[in-house]
Amino acid sequence: MVRIQAENFSLDQIWQSGQCFRMVQVEHKESGDKEEARYEITAGQRYVEAVSFNGGCLLSCGEREFEDFWREYFDLDGDYGAYISRIDPKDKYLCQAARLGWGIRILRQGLWETLVSFLISQQNNIARIRRCIDNISRKYGERLVSEGGTIYWGFPKPEDLAGLEEDELMACNLGYRSKYVVRAARSVVSGEVDLDKVKGMSHREAKEELLKLFGVGEKVAECVCLFGLHHLEAFPVDTHIDQALEKHYRRGFPKRKYKGIQGVMQQYIFYYELHGDKGVCFVR
DNA sequence: CGCCAGGGGAGCT
DNA sequence: AGCTCCCCTGGC
Secondary structure, rough: OOEEEEOOOOOHHHHOOOOOOOOEEEEEEEEEOOOEEEEEEEOOEEEEEEEEOOOOOEOOOOOHHHHHHHHOOOOOOOOOOHHHHOOOOHHHHHHHHHHHOOOOOOOOOOOHHHHHHHHHHHHOOOHHHHHHHHHHHHOOOOOOOOOOOOEOOOOHHHHHOOOOOOOHHHHOHHHHHHHHHHHHHHHHHHHHHOOOHOOOOHHHHHHHOOOOOOOHHHHHHHHHHHHOOOOOOOOOOOOOHHHHHHHOOOOOOOOOOOOOOOOHHHHHHHHHHHHHOOOOOOOO
């Protein structure tokens, strides 16, 4: 077991931020002041179970596995306090958003995995996105067993999907997005789009490269850059963000002020728009 | 059954 | 840049 107790880190908020569709909340208890939740997290070919409580969380892995993978995955070396301190105190809206989403981290998810996830995300709701990804993992991913004996499925690799018919993933409930995923897999396998090269590119270059893929537009490309490449300057604009900008930033979001970390601010806003009305505010 | 929304995109002008 | 049309499911 590894205990994570860091400033500006909340597993619950990360889950609620909806950036990872392979993080599943399996239990949620609330009694008085205490709040506790259990999660199953799959990333790439790895799996871990987690319990969150007021003040931190526990991971079901050893120190070695944690240092090897999860520390980076959760972006625990990022200084989110520094990001938050850059927020303009006069921007009450953003201050409040960050006050609510103080524990969000931009997870460092795998590039291919993120690409497929957000191809599936378009015109789709989060519950179904999760189901879709679970379906393709079960059908085309590798069956693996955790140290604790839990069976889980790794994320299918491009080669696992490139040979399918374009509509074959409809059986996994992807709907019309099936051909986006299959074509993306083919483009990657053929080398038409080299994901390893994309990893070394600037944000502008990477985005341009991703936009070559059928089914990848502006919004999906920015999401892939933010969550799959950790380009913190990426600023995905979906329907929620668009509405928020309309309401609070009539002259456009002041990206200059937050140069290099616009993506973090985007997450605070996104989270606030989705959960702000529920009054969710975990005690620090 | 119809209607519509769900973290858009392609293909036009 | 803005507009239309389109794709598939699930909920009502």
